[in-house]
Amino acid sequence: MKWYFKIIIFFIILAILVELLAIPLFPNKKNLFKYGFFNSTMFELLNEEENTIDTLMVGDSLIYSSISPTLIYDKYGFTSYDCSLSSQTMKESYQYLTLGIKSQNPKVVFLETNMFFRDPDSNKRKIKDIKKVKYMLPFYVLHNNWKKILGGSDAWIDYNKGFRYIAKFNPAKKSDIESYRKDRRDDKTIIKDENMYYLKKIIELCDEHNIKLILISNPSIKAWSMKKHEIVSKIAKDYNLEWLDLNTLLDIDWVNDTKDKGEHLNHRGAEISTYYVGEYLLKSNLVVSHKNDPKYQKWDRAVELYKENNKETKKEKILIK
């Protein structure tokens, strides 16, 4: 009988060690103890110092490929963060926002409208990840952070702030560009009830915390259509929300500025989008600049690291006229 106990004790000690040894791997220990391990895929927001981020960009891949918070800070001094995962659903956005509001005190939230049209059940991560215990274990997500421990203080700075820098380009088809410019209508577009439910919850949450909620539609040939434009336009009117449809506001070069034939922007296209949003924040007077504020020195370092690490290679610099 004795050796059964031995095995059980062995695993109890192992479990304790797993929990304890995850702590040094967590970027911001103070936030870890205060807010706990939220969700394995969203923990990176907890890396940021408490109450330093004024704007949250919530949405799917159209956010992380279109808006670079670091560049906004570089030019305007406003702090923001991309709370976005690929194929993010409205429900996940609500969770993400809840986490954001817990640890931060945002003034503005941008919400990507492309998520309205996503089928909440189609999200692969949702089905796969929840079944897999490993995504709930801090260790699974954090284990590679030993590299950061060895890498010194700079290594802990998340210089992309949720943005994903993509330098490669893959031109959109001519026919796609034309139909996009001709205000293509896509008749399959519907919004599921679940998405409206979470939209309402997000609106409530923002009201409660005095946050200005702004809808944003980032440029995408594949995702955008005139039909969607009309639907979102109606939603914005019904709920009295401000809305930026960058598809109609910006002029994107769909040959050089897209990474995947018009579905997402590459870093070139992202700059156009990013500065438009920055300019908008500047004019609206909703947030203040933190440039020259010693509390935000890490952001200045992030800009340096951003420019150092995110570079085009020679091959990617060719422009097609």
Add this chain to the structure above:
Amino acid sequence: MSYLSIYYLFLVIPAVVIIYSIVPKKFRYIFLLLVSFALFFYISKKLIVILFITILTTYISALFINKLEEKKELLLNNANSEEKKEIKNKFKFKKKLLLIIYILINVSFLVAYKYLNFFSINTNLLLKLLHIDYSFKIIRIVAPIGISFWLLTALSYVIDVYNGKVEAEKNPLKVALYISYFATLIEGPFTRYADIKDSMFAGNNVTYDNLCRGYQRIMFGLFKKMVIADRLNILVKIVFDNYIEFSGFSSLLGTIAYTVMLYMEFSGTMDVVIGSSEILGINIKENFRQPFFSKNISEFWTRWHISLGAWFRDYIFYPISLSKPMKKLTISARKKLGNHFGPLISGSIALFVVWFLNGLWHGAGYTFLAFGLFHFLMILLGNIFTPLIIKICNKLNINRENIIYRVFQSIKMAFLVFIGEIFFRADTMQIALGMIKKIFTDWSIRTGEISSLGLDIYDYIALLIGITFVFVISIFKEKNIDVRNEISKKPVAVRWALYYILIFSIFLLGAFGHGYVPVDPMYADF
């Protein structure tokens, strides 16, 4: 499915072990058989029919051969010397016929599932060349899992019965378990009936000692795979997919990385196979014996995937080289060419067949054939030049046991192995030859080339730690020191601390999660 998956190691194995210890001793082998069938069915579904046919034909053929033998003995007892010869010949013929039919039936499965496509693609090419307007249909068929392993395992049993090395088993369930044993089903090693039968059917008790030893071995295998193989996979993929963009140095690095990765993945899997069997009290022979400590490439292949080499040696090499016509050839060649080169002729004919089949066994494709023929040539050249090298060394007063000479030998051996593995990994002959050409001609390393191979400095550190650890363990093994025995002598605190260190080094240094793609079990496809 991989033996190195978390589910298999920490759910399947513990479940099997627990039920195995509850089941009465007498029925344990039946339980193992059920597990084996379940695993097979889980992966290959209705193709299990093929496995059943192999089991059935194997069981019947072996029994039948035994019957013939008994009958022969009976007749011989009552016969005079002239009749004896006749009886012997008659039964020899019958036995041989039976064996040939058995082999043909089973090898035809292997041909059908693994080689038919390759043959029909090539016949179509030939027909096109000859301007014949006909082509065979190419159907993509999925082979039953592990067919290259369990089929040869079954063949060895019947051939051993034929040769009188083992008695035919009367219990069909035991034959079934021998062929389809779940731990060796997918990636081997090839077992021999005589070696495994005692421990496999005994239903040995699971002891705490075996449990610890078994899981130590399994964790070591997991370490090799997750820390080293999965990490190297990134570099290997980049180099082999884009070799044109890199210098010969990167090609060589990619090849070395691939060889190391292959070793870590496959020998790691063997650690799981042998370790999990150890828990169940089943003894399986080692499939690797520190191959990189070999003196030459021919020794390398007696230390790498040992059971495959042994299979080819016992069932292909000796039967061919010691067949009657070959023996005659050897005798006449010896008179003309002397003691060294005489036997080499029949030997190299047999060796050619062995390496041709060895290449083919790994896969139907020209790269695998090239892999086999490359090794044939290297081993042959080694044998031809050995006397010359010995002479030269003696003349120059070079001591061949000298450490420098040994190091030189090892580097030469490793280099040849690396070149061979290029054929093994490359998708086409063009890529393989292109990379080899680069290694010998293009050494213009561009700045930043190494950092563009997908690994950062910390990955190299992790690799260094991992490989050093495996290397140290290998030295102990080479010196016949059983590390696990040494560990068991230490006090509990030290033992457990070591276990936790091993577990956490896998957790920390393992190449899993975002940005890593685990290696597929390479040998499972063969």
Add this chain to the structure above:
Amino acid sequence: MEKLIEILEGLQPEVDYETVDNLIDGRYLDSLTILSLVSEIEDEFDVEIPTVEIIPANFNSAKKMWELIERLKEE
């Protein structure tokens, strides 16, 4: 027996055949050497070694080989 050792030393001189008892398992003799060995033994002692007998147990030491030869001679 002396003849046998003479043959063995001709093939692979770096081994002490009086004492070593793991010629195969210790990889002193590889498969090509075995081929030469078999043909030399067959020639010298006028026996025929069937494939079945070529197993490590019969070739691991000079003594074992000698036993094999004696046995085959009787048959």
